[in-house]
Amino acid sequence: MEQLPCPCCSGQLKVIGSRQRKCINASGEKIILIIRRLRCIDCNRIHHELPDMLVPYKLHVSESIETVLSNDSELSVISDESTLNRWRKWFNEKSDYFQGCLKSITIRYGKESVEDKSDLPESKLQRIWHYVGDAPGWLARVVRPIANLNLWIHTRLAFCP
Numbered sequence: 001m002e003q004l005p006c007p008c009c010s011g012q013l014k015v016i017g018s019r020q021r022k023c024i025n026a027s028g029e030k031i032i033l034i035i036r037r038l039r040c041i042d043c044n045r046i047h048h049e050l051p052d053m054l055v056p057y058k059l060h061v062s063e064s065i066e067t068v069l070s071n072d073s074e075l076s077v078i079s080d081e082s083t084l085n086r087w088r089k090w091f092n093e094k095s096d097y098f099q100g101c102l103k104s105i106t107i108r109y110g111k112e113s114v115e116d117k118s119d120l121p122e123s124k125l126q127r128i129w130h131y132v133g134d135a136p137g138w139l140a141r142v143v144r145p146i147a148n149l150n151l152w153i154h155t156r157l158a159f160c161p
């Protein structure tokens, strides 16, 4: 497993334990992941590792959510239309924030500048893809850097592992 720096102070993290986190994989199976608890040696804050496949506070893996968001298609593993609508609404509400985060991360790390075009594509999804590309795994590429920098907004505690 990779060792990330502290999202608050870039200090060194030390593993101090673990906990279980339920999720539903892309095949619709309930699985339990072991998440490492980490403490920063410098600022003493506690963090929990976010596996690539997860979105904070979401029960379903990011692959499932991504499929629904990008194809507007129904997942065979989820028959519940209200879940799909909730994901679409969630993304619709958060995408401007995500876009802002991705932009500031790009600037912070001085990566190749993503130009601010006045003719940005219309759809929110396309604007996000402007930063992370549309290849499979794009949702993980949005979630991961934002969560790692502690920029994730904790608006929902409905599913708090």
Ligand SMILES: [Zn+2]
Pocket (backbone or CB within 6 Å): 006, 007, 008, 009, 010, 011, 040, 041, 042, 043, 044, 045
């Ligand atoms: Zn720290």
